[in-house]
Every structure is written in C-alpha cells, then in structure tokens.
Amino acid sequence: MQKEEAFYIGYITKTKGLKGEVQLYFEFEDYEALDLDVVFADLNGKMVPFFVSSYKLYPNQTGLFYFDDLDHIDKAQALVKKKVYMPLNKMPERDEDDFTYDDLKGYTAVDETHGELGEIIAINEYPQQFVATVLYKEKEILFPLNEDMIVEIDEENKTLLVDLPEGLLDIYLNS
Template sequence: MKAEDFFSIGYISKTQGLKGEVQVYLEEDILDSYFSKNTLFVELNGKPIPYFIENMRFQKSVAYFGLEDVNSIEEAAKLVGKKVLIPKKLRPKRKTGELTYKDLTGYFVTDETKGDLGKISEVFEYPKQFVASISVNDTEVLLPLNEDIIKSIDVKSKKLTVSMPEGLLDIYLGNLF
C-alpha cells in the first residue's frame, strides 16, 4: 500500500508503562472496530509501517496500544510523535453537509469588526483545540477555531465570518491592522 492510501487518525503522544505500550491521541472519532484487522500503521520516513496489535483500550480521545515487537519503553519511545494511520477505505463516512474544522482550509476569513483577513492556509489540531493559520499582511496569524469565534460559514462561497478575540491581531501585527 502507498502513503496516499492512508489517512492520519492521530499521533503517538507518549509511552505507557514499561512494556512498550504507546498512548495515541486520536484526532478522528475512531472506534475500536477500525482495528479489527489487528493492524495499526505508523508513519516512519513518510511510509506507513504496519504493527500488529497485541492489546488495545480506548478512553475518549486517547487509545492505548500494545504492539507486537515493541517490548520495552525504549522501543516505544522511538515511535513517540509519529502519525498513526489507517487505510482510507476504513475512513468513517460523513453525512452530507457535515463539515469539520479541517475542511475550512482554503476558506476566506472575515472578521466582524476588522474586515477581510485572508485565506486559511492550514488547520492544525492540538489536544482539545483546532487552530487556523491565516496570512494577514504577509504575517502568519493563528486563529483558534471554536463555536464562540466562528459566527457563520458560507460553504458555497467558502467564506468564514469570525469574531476575532480582542487584541489577537495586535499580538501578531502590532497596530498595523
């Protein structure tokens, strides 16, 4: 299988215990049934490498995996920070019209008071927080994405109207905006 046949569901955030178990932060709502083939793929050097699952357990947006041939904390530590992948054919189907924060890449952002800001070049996911990267006057501005900040989304014209937190633009741009 090629790298383009996979999608990222999260990353290995840390080791767990002394026997080589790893903790995976899940960016997608993934059920343990997706691992029914008993295989977890880890991105190493840009390629999906299969690891056979010996045991697993889930807690909200975190999963714990014991992997075959990873038998010590030192071996598990080599995997920390690596993306966890599953085949695209196992990707959960979304309902028509369902939009995620990651889908906002390419949308044009307008603030209710400051006006037009720019396009979202990338959406990053951090634990419990999505952040959009927007180029404003050739400066990268990181905008948190949540229901309090996003006021409206126009899917047809790919426009996002936000209420920018007070002082956020000043941090990045000074008084230039």
C-alpha cells in the same frame, strides 16, 4: 503506501510489559469507529505496516496494542514516539451534518471590519479552544474559533465570516 494515501490517527507513547505491547495515544477524534486491523508507523519516512493481533481501547484516547511479529519489548521500543497512520480508504464515513472546526481548513476567512483576511491554512486544537491560522499581508495571524468570533459559515462558497476583536490584527501587523 505513501503518507499522502493515509490519515494520521496518533502516536505510540510507550511500551507495556515484556511481550511487545504498546500504548497508542489517539489524536483522531472518532478513534472508536476505526477498523484497527492494520496500522502504519512512520519509520524514518517509510510507512511500515503493523498487523494488529489484539487491542483494547480506553476512554482517555488511548489503546493497548499487540502487533503480529512484535513479541518482545526490545522490538516494540523502536515504535515509541512514532506517528501512526491508517489508509484513507479506512477513514470512517461521517454524516453530512457532522461539521467540525477542522473542516474550515481551506476556507477563506473574512472579517466584518477588515474584509478578506485570506485562506485558513491550519486549524490548531488547544485545551480550551480551536485556533485558525491565516496568512494575512504576508504575516501569520491566529484567531480563536468560537461562537463569539464566528458570524457565519458559508459551506457553499467556503467562506468563514468572523468578527475579530478590535486591535487583534494590529498585534500581528505591528510586530
């Protein structure tokens, strides 16, 4: 399997005990809905499958996992800090009504004052808010995604109308 055929769910944070148990931190929001029978770890650029023999999920976005053929802490240690993926066909189906800030990636951002800013190339989640990244006049600009900034989301035309605070673009363009 190639990385393009998979979606990222989280990473291994540590080993637990001596029998090869590992802790997985989920960065995938709806991790409880995942069918966790097999996961893929990115080991030096190769997607290596790990078959789950048992697991227990916790409300703090973590889970403890035992994998087949991983029966000792020394074998499990190699997975620490490795990113974990699942095949795209295992992605849970979302309701059409479930729209998240991540869905705005690829949309065109338009400011009420400055006009078209450009395509949203990334959405980053920070503890207090989501932040969009747009390439505007050959500079990366960042702006928060919240109810105060967003005027309208046009799903049909894939545009996001925003009202950026006065001076925000100047900070990026004058640096």
